Amino acid sequence: MTVYVYLHGFASSPRSRKAQDLRDRFAALxxxxxxxxxxxxxxxxLTLTRQIQQVCAGFPPxxxxxxxxxxxxxxxxxxxGEQCPQVDRLVLLAPAFEFLNHWVPKLGDKLLREWQSGxxxxxxxxxxxxxxxLNYQFVVDCADYDSARLQKPIPTLIMHGIYDEVIPIQASQNYAYLRPWVELVELESDHALAEVSQAIWGSVTQFLF
Structure with missing residues (x-):
């Protein structure tokens, strides 16, 4: 039997609006x-490595x-998905590809220097x-993960808002362009994807079921 897992975003939690909306929609099925x-x-x-290890360790055999x-x-x-052979499908909502390139420069030089200093x-x-x-090790760790190394052909659905100012849609477009197993759906929304939950669910159900 397939196990379905939802991973919330940065500085979020399992109580986020998207998490709870999708939980309820799955429960209805x-x-x-x-x-x-x-x-x-x-x-x-928090580090990306810690998140990856936590998720993999939680999978049933x-x-x-x-x-x-x-x-x-x-x-x-x-x-x-790249590391765990059990993963057979991915649905990525405004995924944070090129995350450091977009987020870190917005902090400003002074704040960044203070963060780097401890x-x-x-x-x-x-x-x-x-x-x-949040400790600076978060950035150091993230820098070790080059998305170019994500080459495992897992069927993947990406949904990304065309008005996203946190992670520009170009990041997902670049990712999908080089990977024929990736389907990209562009939505009239921003990073939160708050007003397109029904469109997201429609694509999810078509992709998964």
Whole structure:
């Protein structure tokens, strides 16, 4: 029996709107959508490596896995799929390809230098609803993951908003262009994809079922 997993985004949680909406839609089909908390009660020491290891360790043995990932959860899903043979389909919502290239420059030189010197960066965490510190090791770790190495031909559906200012749609267009097993759906939305949940579900059901 296929196991369905949802991976939430950066500074988010299993209680996010997309996570809960998709959980309810799966439940209506008598299916369980597993939503691990990637924060692990320690957002400060978050890394992409930690997320990948957590997700892989949570898989039941010998069952096919479908992962739906949002933003950084989408990037995590892509790397989990590359490493874990059980993953047979991916659905990526505004995946954070080229994440560091888009996010880090927005911090500004002064804040970036302070962060590099050891002062934690204060990030608004939408799950905790407050500012939380994040160590610079997050960036160091992410830099080790070059998306060009994602070459496993897993059937993949990407949905990305054309008005996304967090991760521009060009990142997903570049990714899909070089990988014929990837289908890209461009939506009239921004990074949150908040107002296109029905369109997302329609594409998800067509792709998965």
């Amino acid at each position: 008598n299916l369980t959508l597993h939503i691990p908390d990637l924060n692990q009660n320690d957002f400060t020491h 010998d069952q096919p896995i479908v992962i739906i990932g949002s933003s950084l959860g989408g990037l995590t899903a892509a790397w989990v 002062k934690p960066l204060m990030v608004y965490h939408y799950g905790a609803e407050r500012l939380l510190p």
